[in-house]
Amino acid sequence: MALSVREYRARIKSTESMKKITRAMELIAASRIIKAQQRAQAAAPYARELTRAVSAVATFSNVDHALTLEPENPKKAAILIVTSDRGLAGAYSSSVLKEAERLIEKLKGEGKEVDLYVSGRKGEAYFKFRQRAVVQAWTGFSDQPTYDVAAEIGATLIAAFLADVEDSESDVRAVDEVHVVYTRFRSMLSQEPTAVRLLPLEVVEGTEAPAKADVLPLYEFEPSPSEVLDSLLPRYVQSRIFFALLQAAASELAARQKAMKSATDNADELIKKYKRIANQARQAGITQEISEIVGGVNALADAQAGSE
Amino acid sequence: MADLSTDKVLQVELVAADRLVWSGQATMVIARTTEGDVGILPNHAPLLSSIIEGVVDVQTVEGETWVAAVDAGFLSVADNRVSILSERAEMSHEIDLEKARQDLERAKESGENDDAAEEAVRRAEARIRAAERAS
Numbered sequence: 435m436a437l438s439v440r441e442y443r444a445r446i447k448s449t450e451s452m453k454k455i456t457r458a459m460e461l462i463a464a465s466r467i468i469k470a471q472q473r474a475q476a477a478a479p480y481a482r483e484l485t486r487a488v489s490a491v492a493t494f495s496n497v498d499h500a501l502t503l504e505p506e507n508p509k510k511a512a513i514l515i516v517t518s519d520r521g522l523a524g525a526y527s528s529s530v531l532k533e534a535e536r537l538i539e540k541l542k543g544e545g546k547e548v549d550l551y552v553s554g555r556k557g558e559a560y561f562k563f564r565q566r567a568v569v570q571a572w573t574g575f576s577d578q579p580t581y582d583v584a585a586e587i588g589a590t591l592i593a594a595f596l597a598d599v600e601d602s603e604s605d606v607r608a609v610d611e612v613h614v615v616y617t618r619f620r621s622m623l624s625q626e627p628t629a630v631r632l633l634p635l636e637v638v639e640g641t642e643a644p645a646k647a648d649v650l651p652l653y654e655f656e657p658s659p660s661e662v663l664d665s666l667l668p669r670y671v672q673s674r675i676f677f678a679l680l681q682a683a684a685s686e687l688a689a690r691q692k693a694m695k696s697a698t699d700n701a702d703e704l705i706k707k708y709k710r711i712a713n714q715a716r717q718a719g720i721t722q723e724i725s726e727i728v729g730g731v732n733a734l735a736d737a738q739a740g741s742e
Numbered sequence: 743m744a745d746l747s748t749d750k751v752l753q754v755e756l757v758a759a760d761r762l763v764w765s766g767q768a769t770m771v772i773a774r775t776t777e778g779d780v781g782i783l784p785n786h787a788p789l790l791s792s793i794i795e796g797v798v799d800v801q802t803v804e805g806e807t808w809v810a811a812v813d814a815g816f817l818s819v820a821d822n823r824v825s826i827l828s829e830r831a832e833m834s835h836e837i838d839l840e841k842a843r844q845d846l847e848r849a850k851e852s853g854e855n856d857d858a859a860e861e862a863v864r865r866a867e868a869r870i871r872a873a874e875r876a877s
Contacts, residue, residue, distance in 0.1 A: 479762045483818065656777055657792070666816065
């Protein structure tokens, strides 16, 4: 009970204004998350049709494309880490970075060198603070990624993958495989950091297709299967990256909403606690004043009685 | 084969990377592939083809004609289902003709002879064509 009533009042006030901020952020995240989910859904038809087309080509022609070729002994790997631009999203960024660190350890354990590519300011800051080199970072779009950004990231990663590892002259840092670490949006309550290998592509040939009703038809390819594949696969990669970015955006907003909700709840708790203590302090003050007055009156009465 | 009721119509989906631009039933689809224009009528053989920046025409079952400008992408036809995939696609009524003209000017001015510039010119031209055709 060291502080005065006035100081407790000040604390209550500041906690209240903090609560207003966190509450506003919670509501903003809640409204944006709906948009993020809609965007993810709107992008689904493209991804679905693309996957269909890729598996159609894969089933009916020999897929020997540079993007699907497994290097014989991979020595260098690239990791794209999808983090957020802003904080106040609970453990969102740190859990995806933890997952990335695990993957880095694993790849290093396999004797591979790791190149880092980061999206989102939080990830960029994390590696900068630890003075670890990042090959390229993209920032400023984490809560509403556009396809253009995904296309740019995709083009960079594909260029790195297609470059020759032996050729040290070129300024592109060549890699043998590309991984992506992002947060998968399972539901509003659970988001899960996930690591997947993006390149070389594992094209699922129609192994289970004959069992299903929709057996893929015998396509004619124009101009030729390999040329169609040539333009199909980079887009497939970009669409996968776009998917990862959209999932990460939805996860980020969900994580932020959760974090801000618990912050608001905590602020409520604090205000309640401070109010109790402040009231107690006020009561104590009053009690003290009364006893002082009573004491004073008694002393006066005693003094008068003594003088008479 | 497919049942008779769906025999004479195409199920068309025009899909951009971030949204479904148009879907519905149509009697004919015209698109520009790397090899030239193709017209797709019902019961077309399965086809998978790359398309380039250009205009896609769709004649709906109601007899209307939809025009859309698309970027490079794919056309796939199977079982009377036509999907047109493109990173960017715009219906003609969504295109701002003024802006498209400006884009074309800019693309032509800045454009040397590299691929990116040519692509930008083709894209702007396709959008203008689509918008003009519709009006």
